[in-house]
Amino acid sequence: MIRFEDVSVTYDDTAGPALRDVDLTVPEGELVLLVGPSGVGKSTLLGTVSGLVPHFTGGTLRGRVTVDGRDTRTHRPRDLADVVGTVGQDPMAHFVTDTVEDELAYGMESLGLPPAVMRRRVEETLDLLGLADLRERPIATLSGGQRQRVAIGSVLTPHPRILVLDEPTSALDPGAAEDVLAVLQRLVHDLGTTVLLAEHRLERVVHYADRVILLPGRGQAPVLGTPAEVMAVSPVRPPVVDLGRLAGWDPLPLTVRDARRRAGALRARLADTPVPRPPRPATADGRVSAVTERLTVRRGRTEALRSVDLTLTAGEVVALMGRNGAGKSTLLSTLVGLVEPASGTARVGGLTPHRARPAELIRKVGLVPQEPRDLLYAETVAAECAGADEDAEAAPGTCRALVGELLPGVADDTHPRDLSEGQRLALALAVVLTARPPLLLLDEPTRGLDYAAKGRLVRVLTGLAADGHTVVLATHDVELAAELAHRVVILADGEVLADGPTAEVVVSSPAYAPQVAKVLAPLPWLTVAQVGQAQ
Structure with a gap:
């Protein structure tokens, strides 16, 4: 054909x-x-x-x-x-x-x-x-x-x-x-x-x-x-294949069902082993980065958010999850001042986002949208980085160093339109990170990223959380949430359906459980890396 x-x-x-x-x-x-x-x-x-x-x-x-x-x-x-x-x-x-x-x-x-x-x-x-x-x-x-x-x-x-x-x-x-x-x-x-x-x-x-x-x-x-x-x-391979390689299974499983059939011995070995959890950063001292109280937002005749109460603290990584149209992007847009609430309040770093001056708000919160081209306007990667350094009043080369970490090998004279979707997203992330906002919002940050690029993103965001930044991800990537998030908030029809530690929320949800959790259930293991640490 x-x-x-x-x-x-x-x-x-x-x-x-x-x-x-x-x-x-x-x-x-x-x-x-x-x-x-x-x-x-x-x-x-x-x-x-x-x-x-x-x-x-x-x-x-x-x-x-x-x-x-x-x-x-x-x-x-x-x-x-x-x-x-x-x-x-x-x-x-x-x-x-x-x-x-x-x-x-x-x-x-x-x-x-x-x-x-x-x-x-x-x-x-x-x-x-x-x-x-x-x-x-x-x-x-x-x-x-x-x-x-x-x-x-x-x-x-x-x-x-x-x-x-x-x-x-x-x-x-x-x-x-x-x-x-x-x-x-x-x-x-x-x-x-x-x-x-x-x-x-x-x-x-x-x-x-x-x-x-x-x-x-x-x-x-x-x-x-x-x-x-x-x-x-x-x-590049899915977690269930990586788990099979780690466990020495032959042939390698391609589905959760295949892996579960072979995982009996592995589950028995892990049954009494404590699950390694990433330590909460020392900076997670309860300082509030943002808070919403009975937040309601309307899009036309639709209530996109309904009475949302949410508190975000320094040093934590929060994954916003839920089906398409649940209100995740609307919540991020409200926190960054793009949407005015119909009722209730939103506060970010002591500011009311939709009323704050952009010059003030950029020091408090940054958003990487689903469409990275919305942030990219220059004709080369070097020009984008120079503009980001100037806007953030950062030292020259700050943005370019972030690009080198997230996008190794991309030349300065590359036009952003010549990058793949995942590469453009990484460039947009570097532009936003240049200002090092205390609250970082990302809308579908792994769209178009392969597993290696996702790993680099996880390292950068983990480092930001360790430095006291609050990171909020609106994502459908259950594997990313399992690897990175301290906490998961699930939205449904504009309301908070669940809010708690990642392991507690995703293990109990067939829709949002990562592959390793499905293979090793009812044990609370989430990632291949956790299993590897216990081997």
């Missing part, structure tokens, strides 16, 4: 190819997972299938990509639209209409399908992706995860033979991610659709894949094989 023949892609003004010597075939009617570290060319490879690379992105494509017999060198994206449906990392770049229902119908209108067919397919897709309640909503009012589902739905309605998806579950809560992946699997099994997707959260998707393509980077040839074959050699 998709054939890559000695494909290399080089963008203008870059030192080397973004993609090198790809020679493989993606079979028809299979779900093929594309994995590899950040920046190795996964998005570029996906772009060659739809024709976006090089017709839209520019650069030079060597070799040949054929899709259903069509050569992408001579067929532009519009010539492939009836065969290939594509969703990129940024859903907002995908939308062309204003409402959910119109967006789902737009692709079919472009292909000239009869109105009766369009109506039926829109209804089917609304039900498949749990969007029926949102059909008349303006897209601008949706949460990031809801937009992601609409973007996926808009390419499903024309019934393409090939689906190309870049990080399709990155902004979705665990339940919504399972629903979307189940839909994709059904399309593959029942309709023979070919699905090619790139995803960093392998714990969510690897067990759905028929085959896996690994792009190792550093000039190494791509590897194509079964999930078990590729995970055995991959530098």
Whole structure:
């Protein structure tokens, strides 16, 4: 169905190819997972299938990509639209209409399908992706995860033979991610659709894949094989595979179910062993960084937050969790002064955020939003860093040092738009961290990050907490919460559903428990690192 023949892609003004010597075939009617570290060319490879690379992105494509017999060198994206449906990392770049229902119908209108067919397919897709309640909503009012589902739905309605998806579950809560992946699997099994997707959260998707393509980077040839074959050699792998390696299991498990069947001896060894917990920083002395009291926020006619009472103290890392649309981003926006409460109060460092002057507030709180491009405006990484140093009145080179820690190997003259989504997020984080705000807010901070980049982020945030900063993460990444957070707050329909120590909250929740907790339940172990310390 998709054939890559000695494909290399080089963008203008870059030192080397973004993609090198790809020679493989993606079979028809299979779900093929594309994995590899950040920046190795996964998005570029996906772009060659739809024709976006090089017709839209520019650069030079060597070799040949054929899709259903069509050569992408001579067929532009519009010539492939009836065969290939594509969703990129940024859903907002995908939308062309204003409402959910119109967006789902737009692709079919472009292909000239009869109105009766369009109506039926829109209804089917609304039900498949749990969007029926949102059909008349303006897209601008949706949460990031809801937009992601609409973007996926808009390419499903024309019934393409090939689906190309870049990080399709990155902004979705665990339940919504399972629903979307189940839909994709059904399309593959029942309709023979070919699905090619790139995803960093392998714990969510690897067990759905028929085959896996690994792009190792550093000039190494791509590897194509079964999930078990590729995970055995991959530098990026889910926690359940790491646990299998640590325990010496052969073959390595790919699912929680496989791991539980082999974990009896490991559970017995750990039963009487205390779980290593990260010590609370000495700076966690009860000083309050922010507080909300009966905080209520309305978005139009919807109560996005309802009577939220929350106290954040110095030195703690708090994970905000909950399904898409629960109010996590709204709470962060309120704390940083972007949203005015309808009732109740919010206080940050003694200030009322929506009334404070920006120059005062930036010294108290910083927000890294879901869309990092909202913070990036310069034409090079060096210029972004220089601007951040000036705005924060920090010593020259402060921001660049943070970029070097979070994004090793990125050149000063790189344009932010040439970075991957995960790399842009790391750059935006460095810009915000330059001011070293006492309260740091991050909205989906691991979106687009591989496991190595996530590890670097964890080290930086752990260091900030140790220095007395309060870190609040709105995240669907249960593995990140297990590894980093002292405390988890779960929101549902704008209300606080649970608030307590991470182990107590996530172990008792099937939806928010990390893979290790599911494998070793009922024992309260959360991460592979904890198990390794006890071995």
